[in-house]
Amino acid sequence: MKAIVFDFDGTLANTLPICYYAFQKVFKDYDNKDLTANEIKEMFGPSETGIIRNNLSNPNKEEAIEYYYAQYAELHKSLVEVNPEIRELLTSLKEANIKIGIFTGKAKRSLDISLKALDMEGLFDVIITGDDVLKPKPNPEGLVKALSLLEVENFEAVYIGDSDADIIAGLQANVYTIGVQWLPEYQTEEFNEQPNSIIKSVTEFKQSLKVGIL
Structure with a gap:
């Protein structure tokens, strides 16, 4: 990966x-x-x-x-608290030389507000927003674009999201897809389209990296 x-x-x-x-x-x-x-x-x-x-x-x-x-x-x-666990995860991935990106339906303007407020500016190697695609999720256009800019193949990447649209986009892009329910608010209680795996906590995700599941 x-x-x-x-x-x-x-x-x-x-x-x-x-x-x-x-x-x-x-x-x-x-x-x-x-x-x-x-x-x-x-x-x-x-x-x-x-x-x-x-x-x-x-x-x-x-x-x-x-x-x-x-x-x-x-x-x-x-209304939005800084999450130290997520912030630490992102920095640890970068330290491990894993490229990280965002593919979101949000517009760039609101994403920029959030990244600044949550001290996440400058962390990501690529960012694809709803402004950057012609076809929004569940279409995989934005994810395919992100992988191209990251210069990685689909089998070398993971896509992580909390909604059915995320999972469909990931699977259609032939990327290993993880459904997460690790924050207090997420979009999907039960995924209609089954991701490759479901993860309930950041700790569980970090453990799966350590033991080589991903």
Whole structure:
């Protein structure tokens, strides 16, 4: 194994609460709709800008997008805690000369806010966001692009995510795919598409690296 590519929301950071909150504010204040977290989750796939453009009835979509980012940035520190265990995992992978990347449906703008707030800037060898692909997850376009930029073959890489869309993208890219449920908030309780393995804690993942399972 030469590279590990991660999803972001619910995988590398417990950011789903801030995503849900910011979307709920947008749809309440612009469409007067009270959406549940599950209703918002059903919209996931495109980036935040795509979600708002595709689902908001109010014609002031660009204004609503700016409002989303304002809410996301303003309450990030109060709703999203730094996770030392994840941060230590990433640095230990780099020290072991394993390339690490992100393939996320998030837009670059919100990802940059989160990476800065969580002290993860500069850690990754490649980052592919929802802005960088024509076809969002579960299409594997972004993952294939990440592997190409990392200069690794699919059999030399692992893709880690917390949703069915992540697992489908990984399997379609013929990459060893891990479904994780190691953060307080993740997207999928039970995977409809079975990943190559399911991991419940960062400690379990590190152990699987040590014993050569991966």
